[in-house]
Amino acid sequence: MRAVVTGGGIVGLTTGIALRRAGFDVVVHERAPEIRAAGAGLGLWANALAVLDDLGVGDQVRAIGKPSEMRFHDPSGTLLETPGYDDRDHRYLLVHRARLLDVLADAVGRDSIRLDSGFEAYEEHDDHVTARFTGGTTERADVLVGADGAYSSVRAQLVPGADVREHDGHHAWRAVIPATGLTVPEDRLVVGDRRSRGGYVRTYDGHVYWLLNQFGSAPPTGSRKQEALDRVVHLQGDGPGSLLADLISATPEEQILHNQIMLVPPLPYWVSSRVALAGDSAHAMSPHITAGATLGIEDAALLGDLLTPGGDVPAALAAYEADRMPRYAQVARLSAEVEHAPTPQEFARAYVAFSHWMMAERVTA
Template identity: 35%
Template sequence: MGRSAVVVGGGVGGLAVAIGLRRIGWGVTVLERASALQDAGAGISLAANGLRALDALGVGAAVRQASRGQYSGGTRTPRGGWLARLDGAALEKAVGTPIRGIRRSALHRLLRQALPAGTLLTGSEAAAVRQTGPGTVRVDCGDTALDADLVVAADGVGSRVRGLLFPDHPGPVYSGSTVLRAVTGEPVDLPTDFELTWGHGAEFGHIAFPDGRAEWHAVLSLPAGTRFDDPLAALRRRFHHWHDPIPALLDAVPAEAVLHHDVHELRTPLPSYTAGRIALLGDAAHAMTPHLGQGACQALEDAVTLAASLAAGPTVDAALVRYDAERRPRSQQVARAARQAGRLGQQLSRPWAVALRNTAMRLAPSRATVRTVLRHHDWVPPRLG
């Protein structure tokens, strides 16, 4: 009889690992507590490591077709001056692809389409997960109990499963940043594929999509729980003097389209990504700040690495030990780097510190910037079988 797994969470990481497990011959059930798939989020940038993981899962070509390469753009000051230029062609030469921008809803749809009907069960919440034998894990879901050889917890930054496995861990903490984002309703005239603009304690950026529409995001250093009665009015006040096309991007969405979330991270690293026959993946294992654009990419790396480890055997338990050994050091290092990038970027607020950073960025040669990017992007996935 074949192996079986229950995946808790139907986001990018959960769907990706389900695809990977099916490709190595496992039976998979994905439990998603939301009753309707709303495809929360706006846009996402996929670097070479994430795209290579998607290639290993067999969906890379479809994702490339639905996304737009980021060849032009970079990082700017609020007045529009350039701090660093994005050289997408150089990055493509180095790792085979530029960073690509895609709507999160499109990525979710492509991942779901790669799974057989009935694999993803919506409105299904895992109330409890427990080891019932040396090689069996049980997931209680409503009136149903699912037994499996493996449970993969991909249930996000607020993971209930992580809390059950590591009750003494402090869990996620507020990063100090809150993010508002939206996708324009119509195509917009943008001079670049991707931009970030850094002010004092604030960032504004955009990602262009193939259809001409774009995602924009505003990251602000504010107390946790801060909300605005009129988010767009608040953002127009905050960014009214920033360079074009920021005002036009804010004008291109209705107020009800703006999403607002505080950014939480696992600042205290987990001691392990596994416990018995349960594995943690994605934000459940290493929730990080968005300042490197690596959250989804690291979840995709997790998914491919876990599936490849299980395919290599010789036992599920040995595979989980190998998964933890391979993924924990790298993903936790990326999380630390993302936190540092935020402190030196969006969260920097003192005028003298901002001026010093801006000068250093302007003086840095482009090849040094590419080398910095490659530390995170140049990852080669293991073979699935």
């Protein structure tokens, strides 16, 4: 049996690995001319690492990551305690997106990846689906997985009108830079004033990943660097002259990433008989819970578990949807509790409550 995956990002490549492991002939189509990262660092939680272990790439991923902990401080520098939770609820692996994509692309097999091949449309039949790509290429498959991100072209056909939308007033700035000339003795994340959060985390290879985001922000009008520096003061303890400000100042303008955060609205369904959505194409969410990649990897694992050569594809996709949609409804509720926490202490508690719940119900392939 044959599977076509659209999107050569983390979820698309992991889906390719999972379906190949399940026994499918797999091809991954990527619109860009190369496999490339749209972002800087990301966190992988224990449930994602369990999937990657099962798919045979866990050791390679750990080799390019740094074990870290998601713990927050208030603006005075005081650690925000979370009684009732243990260290496991805080631990994650910090990896660089580009290096992770290289590991996943190698595992899929570079000869199974079609670059410069954007999805255009599909035609669904009782016993197969035909997908059309730029340049006139067509693929006949038993199943099509749309893992093509928040602006998914597959979703546009499967669920018309479910366009990505702005998370109003939510902006993020971040970068990964060498720690040259700056001493970074520890990782530090701060929940600040005016609904701001930011900090820095050391990576496995001597670099530093810094980030800053704000809910309810006025529209940015200045340079990326200046907009980030303007918000550092909201973190107080990391105000002007602080290490975070120094890291931002040391970052070349062109290396700073700025995003207006975008969300996919709740969808009425994720699948048809032979087409399924996975990752951000189904549920792009705010990065303030640092779980988008982890949850998308779970999607890939479940597809690989349910879809089997010779099996009933429509039934497998229906089972996938029945599992995923209630889980993401709960993700949305817990994410909102974190976002709207009125104090730094309540933010920290809501965050660890989310991570504890997410890992307690983890999925493996």
